[in-house]
Amino acid sequence: MRRAVMIYRSAVALVLFAFFALGGLLVSPLMIVLRSPRLCQPIVRNLWVMLVWLFKALGIIGVEFPCKINNLRGCIIAANHPSLIDVVLVTALFPRTLYVAKAALLKNPFLSAIVRHTSLPVDERLVDAVVPYLNDGWNVLVFPEGTRSAPTGQMQEFHRGIAQLLLRTSSSLVCLGINVSRTILSKNQKPWDMGEKRVVYSFRVDSPTSHVPDNARALRPQAIALTNEIRRRIDNLRTTVHN
Numbered sequence: 001m002r003r004a005v006m007i008y009r010s011a012v013a014l015v016l017f018a019f020f021a022l023g024g025l026l027v028s029p030l031m032i033v034l035r036s037p038r039l040c041q042p043i044v045r046n047l048w049v050m051l052v053w054l055f056k057a058l059g060i061i062g063v064e065f066p067c068k069i070n071n072l073r074g075c076i077i078a079a080n081h082p083s084l085i086d087v088v089l090v091t092a093l094f095p096r097t098l099y100v101a102k103a104a105l106l107k108n109p110f111l112s113a114i115v116r117h118t119s120l121p122v123d124e125r126l127v128d129a130v131v132p133y134l135n136d137g138w139n140v141l142v143f144p145e146g147t148r149s150a151p152t153g154q155m156q157e158f159h160r161g162i163a164q165l166l167l168r169t170s171s172s173l174v175c176l177g178i179n180v181s182r183t184i185l186s187k188n189q190k191p192w193d194m195g196e197k198r199v200v201y202s203f204r205v206d207s208p209t210s211h212v213p214d215n216a217r218a219l220r221p222q223a224i225a226l227t228n229e230i231r232r233r234i235d236n237l238r239t240t241v242h243n
Contacts, residue, residue, distance in 0.1 A: 006196045016051065016054055016060070019054075024113075027114065031117040035117055036117070040117040049092045051088060060198065062198050062201070063089065063202075074139065076140050076165065076173050077140065079176035079234065080143070080178050081147065082149045082183065082238075083180065083186055084191070086178055087099055094139055097138065098118060098120055100120050120133075126165060127168050130165065144234075145157070151187055153180075159227075160227045167212075167222055173230070175206050176205050177203070178201065180200070204238075
């Protein structure tokens with residue numbers, strides 16, 4: 001019986017990921033035509049909301065989140081990154097949210113057009129690109145680890161880019177802890193390894209905080225201190241449980 005359940009869950013997951021990849025290909029021409037993230041993001045978000053709904057309806061995952069999570073506007077969201085579908089889940093939960101994506105995703109044939117037109121550049125252009133969206137009430141999602149957490153659930157070293165972004169834009173910060181009841185879709189883990197029980201994702205957020213640079217001090221030590229603060233805050237919000 002256990003084996004049959006695991007086979008069912010694995011098969012359903014593979015079908016859903018195939019649906020995800022096909023959907024990416026089908027909407028790619030539309031992304032190329034529309035180009036603007038303001039137009040492309042709502043379309044992609046609706047597709048991802050549908051994907052999350054299917055995952056939940058078929059018993060693959062559960063999602064728990066506080067009601068206030070979708071009321072954020074004009075914030076930089078810092079989150080841990082335990083699994084491959086974190087961007088999908090967070091984007092589905094947060095309206096009007098763009099994300100900072102690593103350049104490697106632009107080489108993925110299924111996702112390149114979506115990523116190019118719903119994300120922000122992870123280079124020296126980022127600050128200038130972020131400000132108009134924040135001023136217009138959009139959120140920006142950043143994973144300070146830069147990649148997925150270790151398979152053990154331990155967070156990777158945090159990069160200082162998000163701290164520098166906060167200090168240079170004087171933006172509000174919200175820390176988001178993504179908690180999973182069992183590790184799935186982590187680094188070096190097979191995508192069909194879904195186990196025999198529904199995996200529950202829960203999201204915990206803290207209150208927005210403002211970060212204005214102290215112009216009397218050098219930016220680097222302020223960024224280091226803020227990076228350490230962000231890591232502590234996220235670590236307090238996350239509780240990865242392994243079965």
